[in-house]
Amino acid sequence: MCGVIGIYSKSNVATSLFYGMNSLQHRGQEATGMAIDNGEEILRKRAMGLVIDAYTEESLRELAGNIGIGHVRYSTAEGSHDYNIQPIMGFVGGETIAIANDGNLVNYQVLRERLEEEGMMFQTTNDTEVILYLITRYYDGDIVAAIKKTMKVIKGAYSVTALVKGKVVAFRDPNGFRPLVLGRDEDDVIVASENAAIEIIGGQMTRDIGAGEILVIDETGIHSDHFESEDTPKNCIFEYVYFARNDATLDDINAYTFRRRCGEILWEEAPCDVDLVVPVPDSGIPSAIGYAQAAKIPYGEGLVKNRYMGRTFIKPTQKERDMAVKLKLNPLGDVVKGKSIVLLDDSIVRGTTSRNLIHRLREAGAKEVHMRITSPPVKYSCYYGIDTPNRKHLIAANQSIKEIEENIGADSLAFISMDGLARAGKKSIDNYCIACFNGDYPVDPTVI
Numbered sequence: 001m002c003g004v005i006g007i008y009s010k011s012n013v014a015t016s017l018f019y020g021m022n023s024l025q026h027r028g029q030e031a032t033g034m035a036i037d038n039g040e041e042i043l044r045k046r047a048m049g050l051v052i053d054a055y056t057e058e059s060l061r062e063l064a065g066n067i068g069i070g071h072v073r074y075s076t077a078e079g080s081h082d083y084n085i086q087p088i089m090g091f092v093g094g095e096t097i098a099i100a101n102d103g104n105l106v107n108y109q110v111l112r113e114r115l116e117e118e119g120m121m122f123q124t125t126n127d128t129e130v131i132l133y134l135i136t137r138y139y140d141g142d143i144v145a146a147i148k149k150t151m152k153v154i155k156g157a158y159s160v161t162a163l164v165k166g167k168v169v170a171f172r173d174p175n176g177f178r179p180l181v182l183g184r185d186e187d188d189v190i191v192a193s194e195n196a197a198i199e200i201i202g203g204q205m206t207r208d209i210g211a212g213e214i215l216v217i218d219e220t221g222i223h224s225d226h227f228e229s230e231d232t233p234k235n236c237i238f239e240y241v242y243f244a245r246n247d248a249t250l251d252d253i254n255a256y257t258f259r260r261r262c263g264e265i266l267w268e269e270a271p272c273d274v275d276l277v278v279p280v281p282d283s284g285i286p287s288a289i290g291y292a293q294a295a296k297i298p299y300g301e302g303l304v305k306n307r308y309m310g311r312t313f314i315k316p317t318q319k320e321r322d323m324a325v326k327l328k329l330n331p332l333g334d335v336v337k338g339k340s341i342v343l344l345d346d347s348i349v350r351g352t353t354s355r356n357l358i359h360r361l362r363e364a365g366a367k368e369v370h371m372r373i374t375s376p377p378v379k380y381s382c383y384y385g386i387d388t389p390n391r392k393h394l395i396a397a398n399q400s401i402k403e404i405e406e407n408i409g410a411d412s413l414a415f416i417s418m419d420g421l422a423r424a425g426k427k428s429i430d431n432y433c434i435a436c437f438n439g440d441y442p443v444d445p446t447v448i
């Protein structure tokens with residue numbers, strides 16, 4: 001999972017990119033970069049770490065130019081190295097192209113091997129470089145035609161922003177796995193992974209960029225084209241369950257409303273007679289509010305979050321994840337002592353976070369700890385840009401719900417149903433990718 005942004009403006013864009021990327025920081029905390037077109041050349045700055053630490057006032061001043069793209073990165077398949085920081089750049093016909101992507105190509109290895117056999121030398125271990133090479137190979141002055149030819153070859157998830165010859169270009173894979181939205185701030189045009197990046201810099205989201213859509217933004221306006229394909233939209237349902245910010249409205253669904261409805265539906269599907277409804281912050285908060293209101297049971301913050309931590313799920317190693325859980329969430333004894341509680345969380349992946357939290361809530365005096373989860377059991381790995389572990393580490397792939405309940409030490413455990421998820425989104429489940437629950441992958445992950 002990563003975050004992308006692109007701005008076409010009449011004034012310098014580096015500061016707006018900086019704030020926009022900050023608002024996308026939840027999508028990746030490992031590294032960040034921005035590339036700015038000043039009319040003569042593309043300037044670039046990239047660094048490991050958070051956006052706030054990567055840029056200074058001076059470095060933003062030096063990145064002077066009216067057109068730019070930015071990226072926040074969490075390393076998924078390719079490993080944590082500074083050479084993988086995006087945007088990455090290449091050259092074609094005397095022009096420089098800069099490109100940044102959120103997603104994962106399932107046929108990356110095969111395409112890379114083919115390109116290497118043809119003599120291409122890669123600078124990264126990043127699938128975005130394959131997209132860059134293919135675009136430069138097919139580019140003969142018509143960027144949309146080059147992107148369409150590239151989209152015929154690449155398979156999987158991608159939401160891309162690019163700088164090409166004084167233009168901002170954005171395109172989204174035919175299934176629309178990862179989000180990409182379009183907005184305006186007076187004359188400025190902005191594309192971004194989530195609407196917050198547009199709103200934070202003073203603009204308004206105008207619409208989603210559709211699955212398979214290609215946008216070119218230049219001095220003549222916004223030009224839309226489509227890649228013809230038989231694929232249908234399969235938006236990643238986990239964007240609503242967990243990844244996107246609460247204020248994200250993506251493909252017509254608001255994440256906060258979705259999460260709150262999940263809580264209400266979980267109360268209908270798995271009621272629990274307790275003293276208190278407690279969220280696992282942050283994405284558990286709206287669902288706990290929904291559950292508490294539907295159940296008419298008090299809502300209480302029984303876990304205190306360290307606001308300065310990243311997400312535990314997206315730390316690269318198990319040891320880091322364990323330490324992060326302890327640092328990140330601390331039980332509030334005054335709230336939970338002597339109470340029976342129901343804990344609302346978005347997912348159980350390995351089970352370590354849930355086990356740790358339940359154990360520590362009991363230590364803090366909770367009498368009973370029941371668990372309600374706003375996603376069905378995660379049984380399959382994601383191949384579309386989300387760093388879920390191999391199936392053998394997914395607790396629900398190997399244990400029944402009853403076994404997981406015992407394993408994590410909960411008094412009871414229930415997951416929302418697939419039908420419940422569809423009701424929360426008010427759309428047919430056919431509109432979503434739900435492969436990590438049922439193994440029905442919209443794009444064959446073994447494709448070559």
Ligand code: SF4
Nearest residue numbers: 236382384433435436
């Ligand atoms: S497999 Fe799961 S996490 Fe991956 S895109 Fe599909 S729904 Fe999202």
